[in-house]
Amino acid sequence: MRPSCIEVDLSILAHNLNLIREHTDNRPVMAVVKSNAYGHGLIKVAQLYEKLGVNSLGVALLEEGILLRESGISLPIIVFGGVLTKQILEYLEWNLEFFVSSPEVLCETEKLCKSLGQLATVHLKIDSGMGRIGTSLENSESFITEALDAEHINVKGICSHFACADDPEDPMTQEQIDRFFQAVSVFDRLGASTPMRHIANSGGVLYFPQSHLDIIRPGIILYGVYPDSSCPRVIDVKPALRLKSQVSFHKSVPPGFSISYGATWTSESSAEISTIPLGYGDGYSRHLSNRGEVLINGKRRPIVGRVCMDQFMVNCETETQKAGNEVILVGEQQGQSITVEEISKWADTIPYEILTNLNERIPRIYIN
Numbered sequence: 001m002r003p004s005c006i007e008v009d010l011s012i013l014a015h016n017l018n019l020i021r022e023h024t025d026n027r028p029v030m031a032v033v034k035s036n037a038y039g040h041g042l043i044k045v046a047q048l049y050e051k052l053g054v055n056s057l058g059v060a061l062l063e064e065g066i067l068l069r070e071s072g073i074s075l076p077i078i079v080f081g082g083v084l085t086k087q088i089l090e091y092l093e094w095n096l097e098f099f100v101s102s103p104e105v106l107c108e109t110e111k112l113c114k115s116l117g118q119l120a121t122v123h124l125k126i127d128s129g130m131g132r133i134g135t136s137l138e139n140s141e142s143f144i145t146e147a148l149d150a151e152h153i154n155v156k157g158i159c160s161h162f163a164c165a166d167d168p169e170d171p172m173t174q175e176q177i178d179r180f181f182q183a184v185s186v187f188d189r190l191g192a193s194t195p196m197r198h199i200a201n202s203g204g205v206l207y208f209p210q211s212h213l214d215i216i217r218p219g220i221i222l223y224g225v226y227p228d229s230s231c232p233r234v235i236d237v238k239p240a241l242r243l244k245s246q247v248s249f250h251k252s253v254p255p256g257f258s259i260s261y262g263a264t265w266t267s268e269s270s271a272e273i274s275t276i277p278l279g280y281g282d283g284y285s286r287h288l289s290n291r292g293e294v295l296i297n298g299k300r301r302p303i304v305g306r307v308c309m310d311q312f313m314v315n316c317e318t319e320t321q322k323a324g325n326e327v328i329l330v331g332e333q334q335g336q337s338i339t340v341e342e343i344s345k346w347a348d349t350i351p352y353e354i355l356t357n358l359n360e361r362i363p364r365i366y367i368n
């Protein structure tokens with residue numbers, strides 16, 4: 001097996017879930033496991049959450065929902081992404097709930113379910129300000145009325161999604177909550193009982209208790225990573241993922257020696273250079289070229305030259321290394337640590353992208 005792997009600590013995932021439950025007065029949890037559980041491995045993580053008693057699982061795609069069902073998950077599964085009408089049958093066949101964002105999909109779902117004599121379970125999506133999918137506040141009354149009138153549609157939830165909740169100071173989030181509540185009030189006005197209301201992503205969970213409502217939808221914070229490197233830390237979640245490798249090759253170089261494609265780095269003095277067998281082909285960003293750092297022997301070592309598809313180099317200054325020495329790209333080593341938040345800053349992106357880019361070429365190992 002290759003010397004690189006992702007190690008996921010299941011006891012840390014459980015610890016994080018507990019902290020989130022405490023922080024939200026034990027609110028029901030829809031654990032978001034889209035994009036391969038943020039790189040942690042869809043099936044293993046979903047099985048853990050099922051064991052830990054979460055109330056449902058959230059994914060982005062029909063395919064992700066099917067993978068969960070094929071692996072034997074029996075929890076309710078909610079698919080967030082936009083539904084194509086030609087896919088509706090598969091949602092029914094695999095017993096998947098889905099977000100409905102438009103009267104058209106509602107109507108198509110009702111037609112199909114009527115012809116099959118089946119019931120679809122849906123969550124009505126309101127666009128309260130994200131501007132992605134969902135019915136506008138203006139059209140929400142007729143949308144909800146149509147949904148309630150449809151005999152083959154079980155309206156289990158009403159929901160929306162935040163655009164700015166990772167910033168506790170941003171007034172946009174309260175405005176979105178207010179607009180969402182206006183849409184929710186339609187049920188009362190129609191004399192219908194209000195279904196499950198949900199809007200809180202990680203930012204909402206962390207910073208906006210008034211958004212927790214009937215069920216929370218945390219994603220990245222479950223994995224112990226904050227939405228952004230600038231986010232204030234209000235609960236002490238821990239990163240569950242470590243990305244490890246080993247030195248594959250080591251050399252001493254003289255002054256004036258250049259490293260990697262484009263020869264973008266040249267040694268000023270003699271240096272000890274180690275090669276790490278992992279690269280952008282694994283999802284380790286090329287933006288980390290000449291910017292990122294790794295840990296070897298408890299010391300931070302800077303990446304020198306461009307990150308290649310399968311390898312990159314680090315400068316160990318005067319410390320020689322042997323092939324096989326442990327390298328930590330994400331996580332702790334001898335009391336030092338490199339976080340996903342920090343890497344996202346180096347790569348000019350957000351922690352989400354760093355995690356979800358780590359692809360299936362890297363084997364996952366589960367501990368504890």
Ligand SMILES: *Cc1c(COP(=O)(O)O)cnc(C)c1O
Binds near residue numbers: 218
């Ligand atoms: C991804 C997603 C979430 C989780 O977002 P995080 O910021 O990772 O907590 C919640 N709800 C919806 C609709 C999503 O698409």
